[in-house]
Amino acid sequence: MNDYALTAYLVASVLFILSLKMLGSPRTARKGNVLGAAGMLLAIVVTLLDQRIVSFGYILAGLLAGGAIGLFLAVKVKMTDMPQMVGVLNGFGGGASTLVAFAEYLRLSGDPSLTVWSGGPVGTDVLVTIVLGLLIGTVTFVGSAIAGAKLHGVMKSAPILYPMQKQSNAAMLAAILIMGVFFVLDPSRWYLLIGVIAVSAVLGVTSVIPIGGADMPVVISLMNSYSGLAGARTGLIISNPVLIIAGTLVGTSGIILTDIMCKAMNRSLGNVLFAGVGADYVPTEEATEQRTVIRYTADDIAMMLENAQSVIIVPGYGLAVAQAQHVLHEMARLLIERGATVRYAVHPVAGRMPGHMNVLLAEANVPYELLLEMDQINDDFQSTDVALVIGANDVVNPGARHKKNSPLYGMPILNVDYARTVMVCKRSLNPGFAGEDNELFYDKKTMMVFGDAKATLTSLVQLLKK
């Protein structure tokens, strides 16, 4: 690799780092995205020019097919399906790492000058890296597919548990490591690599099925991290510095995101991965007993809102489903014009990915200074006239504070029940992602308005304009 290529790789790596920094705020995220894409383009062009490409035909075909599928998905995929999309992309990253690791083994074994079998220039480090690349890449590929299927509802989302699950997973991991050691001792035993891939694929399934659908975004983020690690390993195998740096960046940012989600749910990663949360949850009698709620109309809540001095809006996943962000912004604008203080309270795991609500509201041009994080705004609910909950459920469920057997127990929530009046706009009394009944709906000061969030907000806008 010549100095020009190395310099270009360094520039691409700096662009990736700047991009990640800028993606941290909605203000700069678009620019960050462009910088990241520019870095990737630079890395691809330099790699194509620098390496000894055997045939550009396959590359061009892959570029056209992959580009077309990517464009189609980017345009078509719904915002609410984004976690599955990220899962699929991680899976492809893992699958690519497996293919590159195996291809590198084939290249080495097919080139007598490398004398791989007699411990020539190919060192133990490369062989170990190939084994780890196959293990991480395959677990990521299969695990991401299962996580995506659970999130998309193609597979049962409840945890699937069976006896000796953890022990059998540990045994599989041990078997992979033993096969890896025997392979490194004698790299002509190619069949051991096939064994590593096969057992890793089974491990990808068995390590993800015990995790409930509600925890899948955490798994997707963890798999994102694995795909980065697999990419970095691939970079080590083929001695490509930009792949090592980019893979490490993805690996570390994925683990940071995983940590953010676990903290926001007040759970450890071990609890998310191994506790099978949600499998044995049986709603309490209190939850199943027939309780009634009073049904209010848009007219009722419009009247209350007209007189409110302070309003905190709590957006949730239902806002994204209804695509009601623009009309919500319009309604907030009308309230502000009437002299009310209006702010938005964003829970770190509202929606299906961290930042989901921020992106949604930014799309509707809601000013950033009106968006407040849970810790910034939670103490203000008690001095607020109206907490207006739009399509949120789990993140405002007071049961998270005291129901010990609930899947939500321990998750910090937005204290909407401390506001003077609570208004909840959703279509039914159905539970949220965690499948847990919400006692907020039965609170005397809660006004339930049933219906699609967009339709309700549209009526509110018309009423407030009168």
Ligand code: NAP
């Ligand atoms: P949620 O608990 O999933 O509830 C969303 C609510 O939106 C549903 O109860 C649904 O009720 C309502 N809804 C759906 N479509 C609607 C429509 N068209 N109009 C009005 N309402 C509609 O959402 P959340 O409060 O945002 O909580 C997020 C959940 O995801 C939490 O359990 C969290 O732990 C989990 N999670 C999130 C992340 C993350 O990073 N964001 C990560 C891990 C886990 P109806 O069907 O009655 O309308």
